[in-house]
Amino acid sequence: MGSHDGRVAIVTGAGKGIGQELAVQLAARGAQVVLLDLDDCAETRERVGAVGVAAASLRCDVASEDDWKAAREGVEKRFGRADILVNNAGIYPFATIDDLEPDVFRRVIRVNLEGPYLGARAFAPLMAAKHWGRIVNISSDSIATNLAGLSHYMASKMGVIGLTRGLANDLADRGITVNAVAPAITRTPGTSVMPEEVTTAVWQQQAIRRFAEPGDIVGPILFLTSEDAAFVTGQTVAVDGGMMKL
Template sequence: MSETKRCALITGGSRGIGRAIAVSMAGEGYDLVIGYAGNSAKADETRELCFNAASTNGKEIRVISVQADVATQEGAKALVEAAMNEFGRIDVLVNNAGITRDGLLMRMSTEDFDDVIATNLKGAFLMTREVARPMMKQRYGRIINLSSIVGLHGNAGQVNYSASKAGLIGLTKSTAKELASRNITCNAIAPGFIGTDMTKEMTDAAKEATLATIPMKKAGEPSDIANAALFLASEKSSYITGQVLGVDGGMGC
């Protein structure tokens, strides 16, 4: 990292992939804003893990957690204002907040479709719009959107989730083109089958069927996604923008 103290804002940062990214960034010395929807206990756990990771690596960091609904303009604005008030800058935005409301197309309610699009896609748009101005002013920024392999290939029973994650790819590429001249990159990560609370809810039969489609024959870990996010957030990725990085054990081959 450069001599500038970097600050990262991570939505959906209280658990799973978001937590893994937060802890990894803490270990590299990033100050952190952890956005979460409602579970303050999980957010507090993540804060402690971040402090421990930083201490282990001899880093001193500050971490705040902020409850906000990123699907609303008010929530996105509150997150960014909290970050700016506390740290005076936002160098990295990780749009990780996401929900599922799975069901077959014929049975899916309009509400379930709208809820997933609102959080997963609209939320990323609102957050990106809010951080664009401070990033442009400081002429530096890294925006990382958590898409999914289903955004590239689709998945039965997830038309809402697949649509939201495919939309994130379009958002990523357009944002990259708009902000590139201000030294702001925007990239997406497309995880495959990752061991999180979300995938733990699957039946054993569904898990076995999914594992059979992975050339590496195993699920990924949240740390695998965190490693990719660390690279895209770093100075080493300064000439990479508008790209989709698959972290999927070969599922997308």
């Protein structure tokens, strides 16, 4: 279980859902974890503490360059290094083009796409200093669905795939791999507000016809952030019960 011994891992959107479960599982495998979120991460800190690790927690708006700078300074001061960055934070307000206001569109792009760019820019130099790093960006299998009201979200998550491929090229010679995971719709506090008929209609398109749980998504991320994935970069892994067959 020590696949991440000695690593310092930063997880955005760590206060709940996939980010919380990932932080706990990284800690269980030996990593020191840094929780970044707009909201308090008390529950995540408690769960991480239960596996014997004291998590660091910082407030961070991933669309803010200043917040990323502060996060990097905090991590460097406390740990002196950064090995893993998982850009998990994201937003997905539903709105068709008739109701999609420009400021909402821009906010979704800034959080979901610019956030991973800013995160990589902040932490890649610390990874390069050790010539070892893992960056995982969270995309979405929504790009393959016929669900209305998510054009802005789909645009941002397609952009994440392009960003991932480009960063993989930029950072390979510094010992850093960059990959993306495209999850299915997952049972989290964020999706709990969606009508049941909508979520059911989505997961019934999958080969494995059930709602994904956070733990279903975390396993592949753990692999991509481990030494075992040293020769995997620029890839998008669909973790969606077989809806997208890449």
